Amino acid sequence: MAGPTGTRFLLTGVAGFIGMHVARSLIAEGHEVHGVDSVNDYYDPELKRARLAEIANLPRYSFIETDLSDKAKTAELFETVRPARVVHLAAQAGVRYSLENPHAYADSNVLGFLNILEGCRTSAVEHLVYASSSSVYGDRNTVPYSTEDRADHPVSLYAATKRANELMAYSYSHLFRFPTTGLRFFTVYGPWGRPDMAVYLFTKAIFEGKPVKLFNNGDTWRDYTFIDDIVEGVKRVALSDPKFDRSDDGHVPAKVYNIGNSNPEKLLDLVGTLEEVIGKKAVREMHPAQPGDVYRTFADISDLQRDFGFAPSTSLREGLERFVAWYRKYHGIV
Ligand SMILES: NC(=O)c1ccc[n+]([C@@H]2O[C@H](COP(=O)([O-])OP(=O)(O)OC[C@H]3O[C@@H](n4cnc5c(N)ncnc54)[C@H](O)[C@@H]3O)[C@@H](O)[C@H]2O)c1
Numbered sequence: 001m002a003g004p005t006g007t008r009f010l011l012t013g014v015a016g017f018i019g020m021h022v023a024r025s026l027i028a029e030g031h032e033v034h035g036v037d038s039v040n041d042y043y044d045p046e047l048k049r050a051r052l053a054e055i056a057n058l059p060r061y062s063f064i065e066t067d068l069s070d071k072a073k074t075a076e077l078f079e080t081v082r083p084a085r086v087v088h089l090a091a092q093a094g095v096r097y098s099l100e101n102p103h104a105y106a107d108s109n110v111l112g113f114l115n116i117l118e119g120c121r122t123s124a125v126e127h128l129v130y131a132s133s134s135s136v137y138g139d140r141n142t143v144p145y146s147t148e149d150r151a152d153h154p155v156s157l158y159a160a161t162k163r164a165n166e167l168m169a170y171s172y173s174h175l176f177r178f179p180t181t182g183l184r185f186f187t188v189y190g191p192w193g194r195p196d197m198a199v200y201l202f203t204k205a206i207f208e209g210k211p212v213k214l215f216n217n218g219d220t221w222r223d224y225t226f227i228d229d230i231v232e233g234v235k236r237v238a239l240s241d242p243k244f245d246r247s248d249d250g251h252v253p254a255k256v257y258n259i260g261n262s263n264p265e266k267l268l269d270l271v272g273t274l275e276e277v278i279g280k281k282a283v284r285e286m287h288p289a290q291p292g293d294v295y296r297t298f299a300d301i302s303d304l305q306r307d308f309g310f311a312p313s314t315s316l317r318e319g320l321e322r323f324v325a326w327y328r329k330y331h332g333i334v
Contacts, residue, residue: 006030006031006032007031007032007084007085007239008031008032008034008081008082008083008084008085009026009031009032009033009034009083009084009085009086009087009238010034010036010077010078010081010083010085010086010087010119011023011026011033011034011035011036011086011087011089012035012036012037012068012086012087012088012089012090012116013036013037013088013089013090013091013131014033014035014036014037014052014055014063014089015035015037015039015048015049015051015052016037016048016051016089016090016093016194017051017188017190017192017193017194017227018089018131018185018188018227018230018231018234019035019037019087019089019090020051020052020054020055020192021190021192021227021228021230021231022087022089022231022234022235022238023035023055023058023061024054024055024058025231025235026235026238027055027058027059027060027061029235030060031060032060032061033060033061033062034061034062034063034064034081034083035052035055035061035062035063035064036063036064036065036066036068036077036090037052037063037065037090038065038066038067038068038090039052039065040067042092042093042094042097042104042196043194043195043196044195047192047195050330051192054192064077064080064081067112068090068108068112068115068116069107069108069111069112069115070115071111071115071118074112074115074116074118074119075115075118075119075122077119078119078120078122078123079123082123083123083125084125084126085125085126085127085128085129085238085239086116086119086120086125086127086128086129086130087129087130087234087238088113088116088128088129088130088131089130089131090108090112091108091109091112091113091131091161091162092104092105092107092108092109092158092161093158093194093196094158094196095135095156095158095159095292095293096290096292096293097158097196098156098157098158098161098292099156099157099291099292102157105157105158105161106161109158109161109162109164109165110161110164110165113130113161113164113165113168114168116128116130117168117169117172120172120178120180121172121176121178124178125178126179126241127179127180127181127238127241127242128169128178128179128180128181129180129181129182129183129234129237129238130165130169130180130181130182130183131162131182131183131185132162132163132165132166132182132183132184132185132256133158133159133162133184133185134184134185134186134187134223134258134260134297134299135154135155135156135158135159135162135294136151136154136159136162136163136166136184137149137151137294137297138151138153138154138155138159138294139153139155139294139295140294143264143296143298144262144298144299144300145258145297145298145299145300146258146300147184147256147257147258147300147303151163151166155292155293155294156292158292162184165182166182166256169182169254170252170254173252173253173254174252174254177253178253179241179242179244179253179254180242180253180254180255181237181242181254181255181256181257182254182255182256182257183233183234183237183256183257183258183259184256184257184258184259184260184299185225185230185259185260186222186223186224186225186258186259186260186261186297186299187222187223187224187225187260187297188225188226188227188230189224189225189226189227189319189320189323190226190227190228190319190322190323190326191227191322191323191325191326191327192227192326192330193227193323198222198267198270199224199270199274199320199323200323200327201213202270202271202274202282203274203278203323203324203327204327205282205283206274206275206278206280206281206282207278207280207327207331207333209283210283211283211284211285212271212282212283212284212285213285213287214267214268214271214284214285214286214287215267215287215288215289215290215293216267216287216288216289216293216295217286217287217288218266218267218268218271218284218286219266219267219268219295220266220267220289220293220294220295220296221264221265221266221267221295221296221297221298222264222265222267222270222296222297223260223261223262223263223264223265223297223298223299224261224264224265224270224316224319225259225260225261225299225312226261226312226314226318226319226322227319228314229261229312229313229314230259232310233259233304233308233310233312234259236308236309236310237257237304237308240308242254242255243255243307243308257301257303257304257307258299258300258301258303258304259299259301259304259310260297260298260299260301260312261299261312261314262298262299262300262301262312263316264296264297264298265316270316271284273316273317273320274320274324276317277317277320277321277324278324
């Protein structure tokens with residue numbers, strides 16, 4: 001893949017699911033990665049520590065444990081690392097948890113994001129690539145979701161903070177002319193995945209013979225995107241110069257893209273495929289829809305395809321086979 005080699009990256013959220021994979025892949029291509037994470041306990045910190053252990057001994061890698069909502073520590077971090085480029089994946093994730101603990105979202109996603117923007121500005125970073133989310137689209141009937149669509153009706157605080165990130169990034173790109181690219185991730189899954197998300201929860205329940213909880217009676221649709229495809233997309237963007245449209249927006253170097261599979265699957269079909277891959281039937285338990293959830297996500301990825309050649313290639317079955325193989329190994333299930 002074209003791009004500079006040996007670039008010095010600051011990568012936040014490195015103990016997280018996506019962060020660990022992106023770090024490993026950037027290092028494999030000869031880049032220098034300085035990973036940051038607070039290793040918080042939103043979900044089992046043991047899994048985060050195990051991810052960190054996976055990459056701990058790689059060359060050109062360092063890990064700094066810090067909380068990005070701390071202004072002084074984040075400023076110090078930028079002074080120490082002096083990154084050329086920043087991939088910012090650290091955030092308080094999860095739609096449902098934002099109803100229980102809203103302040104965690106203000107701290108990590110709003111204050112933490114501002115501290116990152118300030119660090120990038122003062123260190124003259126070449127390009128900030130940051131995680132946004134498909135949730136910014138709210139609950140819509142028109143699919144696929146395009147970045148041309150309005151995104152001003154978030155149905156959870158999590159979504160509101162992710163949309164706020166895009167607006168904050170735009171203002172910094174406008175004011176200080178530094179390039180920012182937001183990636184709206186669509187339901188990422190794969191080895192080392194998150195235990196609060198459907199693929200992991202359902203796999204665990206099937207192995208343990210416990211009920212698989214299907215909200216909206218299993219009638220929801222998600223654009224499940226395999227981690228390797230996501231990593232490839234993040235890398236292509238992070239190693240390129242930002243592609244901003246010089247014809248409008250007064251030359252503001254700020255862009256936002258969808259990054260998804262562009263092939264939504266019904267929740268009930270996800271369970272069916274998982275049953276086949278695991279070789280065991282699920283105990284299905286139907287529930288009404290939950291507050292904050294959306295009915296369907298479906299990414300229009302034509303912009304990312306056009307500007308960066310992004311082309312996801314992993315089918316849901318193949319991705320689930322790889323996830324379940326990892327799950328068995330990690331949990332010692334023969
Ligand atoms: N996984 C998905 O399907 C998905 C979908 C949409 C958006 N995203 C976004 O992508 C990014 C990565 O997601 P993930 O699935 O890897 O989540 P994750 O929770 O596994 O990783 C996020 C990491 O950020 C760290 N973190 C949180 N607050 C921090 C803070 N204040 N300071 C330092 N570290 C902090 C956490 O400890 C965690 O290790 C997040 O921004 C998330 O909102 C993910």
